[in-house]
Amino acid sequence: MELGTPDELRVRLNSLVLAGRKTVTTGLLDEYVEETEGLEFVGERMALLDNDGRAIATVEITGMEQTSFTEVTWEHAAAEDEGDASLDEWRDGHRRFWEREGMPVEDDTPVVCLAFRVVAAS
Template identity: 35%
Template sequence: MKAESMWEQFSIKKNIDASYDAWAFCGGGEIGDCLAHLVLEGKKTATASAYISYQQEQEELPKNGCYSVVLYDTGEAACIIQTQKVSLVPFDEVSERHAYLEGEGDRSLAYWRQAHRRAFTPEYQAAGKKFDEHGLIVLEEFKMVFSQQEEEKI
């Protein structure tokens, strides 16, 4: 199902008149698909992005209450999430709680730091900078509000 179709089903069912973004975790690929599956399983309720990428793209930060259609690498829609909380935190101050909410690996802070250092380094390089342990990270907590899987169970 395409993002537009999923959004239409959701907005009609919930009587919501709002806009949405559509994107894949990590820009897509196998990792992005795995992360989308973690959301569908209820294990992933948070994500993190390098603030430097928002600056480079001159993109607005997510806002509480905003909706996103999470996509698979194929462009098909996985689910719809709603942002619950957004904060800017230095990389080296990300909490164990946030690492757990991201649902990745063994859900530990050590795993989170290793995986995200690897993920954020190319973003810093694209900006002509070296990865910075004190660099700001956009932390986003969300809840899944709609998925095709849930609709099919009803």
């Protein structure tokens, strides 16, 4: 599992995961299609990778839901623990992130909401 982009963002997000504060993430369904990856499933264990592709922890998927961008709940957004004060702020930040990555998001864009827990730190 690679969170964010390989820079300070990933360092910050991984730190939140390792501290037990970030327990969910959101990805675009199109990214799975583009990378020809299957969706994660409950019980799957994955390596959490740092900027150099090294495993820093093992996480276990505890929940997976496909929905549209505007149907992401505040409960999910808040569990990302990225400092957003509201669902609108979360949506604005994620829209900007994906826009910078060349993947503009519309209200009906399909997303994958993952919940996870750290089972081992490396």
